[in-house]
């Protein structure tokens with residue numbers, strides 16, 4: 001009885017605390033918020049009103065004023081429908097990948113096509129679209145490109161590396177794979193990004209100039225590849241030896257065995273860990289801020305550097321958080337669907353003693 | 354029943370010629386020589402660790418022997434991919450722990466290798482799979498997944514899966530020792546039927562009733578050697594070596 005009473009009391013107190021926090025937030029974000037600002041003499045929004053409200057009311061006007069810059073950075077203003085469409089392409093791609101009824105080999109083809117369309121939209125230079133160099137890109141498309149291309153390239157790389165680490169008959173390849181994983185894992189992503197942006201050009205023959213974004217992308221692929229390889233390796237290790245032997249005894253070749261027996265089971269074991277790593281890297285793309293690439297995080301920060309808008313970081317960072325959350329949430333959902341789908345027809349796999 | 358078919362030029366199904374194998378410094382096969390005629394049924398028995406599994410696994414190259422020669426259907430085993438593939442096509446194997454593919458349905462377990470390795474069309478492969486699933490008496494389980502089946506059912510699927518490749522030789526490594534006693538019978542029945550159909554079989558098993566009924570020859574192994582071999586009556590009723598007598602005493606008192 002006393003326990004029930006205590007737990008009821010704790011519940012009530014917690015509820016009150018939460019309600020108070022929610023009320024304060026509501027009051028700041030809605031009741032006292034400023035959505036729209038009058039223009040001053042210079043035809044710019046007069047931010048004094050917002051400044052007066054700092055502390056008790058949100059200034060959503062900053063979002064209204066800056067959202068195009070936050071989303072698309074320095075991409076030519078009139079052509080910003082192109083990155084907008086590219087973002088929609090990504091969203092459509094993720095949404096389709098979420099629906100089990102689209103899980104066929106042709107989905108991979110769709111990925112390739114859509115990623116190509118994104119490239120055309122962003123660069124232009126064909127179909128009458130003006131060319132836009134990559135150093136003018138910015139905001140959300142950069143984040144999505146880094147994450148999507150990065151993981152799309154890192155995942156196959158990770159599988160190859162994990163397989164190489166398992167290749168008992170090929171000591172040299174095995175050593176290379178181990179060296180790669182250990183080297184990359186032992187170095188912070190930030191220093192990899194610095195190396196790719198500063199040191200890589202020094203090693204390249206003169207006249208060669210790889211785009212900064214591409215270099216960051218490369219660093220990102222290498223980094224994600226090493227971590228994902230370890231996850232995949234855990235999956236490979238969890239597979240009972242008998243599975244390899246049965247496949248070999250039936251006469252399947254190495255690649256048939258790998259593709260049809262080993263990987264489907266090994267990857268299924270590690271879906272939650274894989275997606276966890278994916279989500280981590282999606283957020284890690286924000287580190288390109290330090291080498292001056294205008295991803296979503298950088299444009300958001302830059303938007304509040306302008307003197308008139310200084311002091312309204314909270315509002316902007318809330319928006320950024322919401323965007324990051326939305327994409328991470330999609331990934332988490334894909335993971336859950338995958339787990340459920342792939343686990344459905346089976347009971348737990350048990351090995352007879 | 355016990356005379357192997359001795360038609361025209363008798364190429365033995367399997368020949369082992371002074372085969373040696375080491376695990377590190379442990380000498381686990383010490384000069385094993387053996388010829389198995391087509392259609393012959395052989396049971397291998399012996400104490401734990403005597404090298405029974407190792408012999409079986411050398412025949413389809415799941416293990417590599419270090420010395421001597423192994424010929425399957427007249428072809429010497431090597432690591433050369435085409436030879437290896439050819440030999441594994443002709444040699445089916447059933448494991449103690451079934452080793453079905455848990456992510457594939459029973460039917461897909463049975464059609465995978467015929468389609469991928471033999472190049473059969475899906476419809477043909479499925480028809481063939483159903484035929485063999487009927488022979489092992491579980492056609493109604495074709496669309497279930499292995500973890501949903503009992504041990505005895507899984508082992509019968511494993512036999513059907515191997516047979517779907519239409520191998521000339523079948524290897525069994527203690528196919529009933531992971532099973533509950535009440536399921537041993539159903540698997541042995543399938544194996545007896547297979548033996549009576551004329552399949553060349555090498556079985557590692559301690560099921561002496563089965564051995565007496567189907568074996569043309571019994572090999573008794575101990576410490577990496579074939580100590581005695583002969584028809585069941587000779588081996589069971591007139592053991593010559595002390596080692597075999599000791600072994601028989603042991604298993605007769607167990608069961």
Ligand SMILES: Nc1ncnc2c1ncn2[C@@H]1O[C@H](COP(=O)(O)OP(=O)(O)OP(=O)(O)O)[C@@H](O)[C@H]1O
Nearest residue numbers: 376377379381399400401402403404405406407408
């Ligand atoms: N992978 C391995 N590494 C090292 N030693 C091994 C390995 N596999 C088997 N051995 C050893 O080789 C010897 C023969 O093993 P094998 O599995 O062929 O015996 P077995 O007759 O099948 O025994 P059991 O009845 O227990 O299955 C044993 O001494 C065993 O310890």
Ligand SMILES: [Mg+2]
Nearest residue numbers: 405406407527
């Ligand atoms: Mg054994």
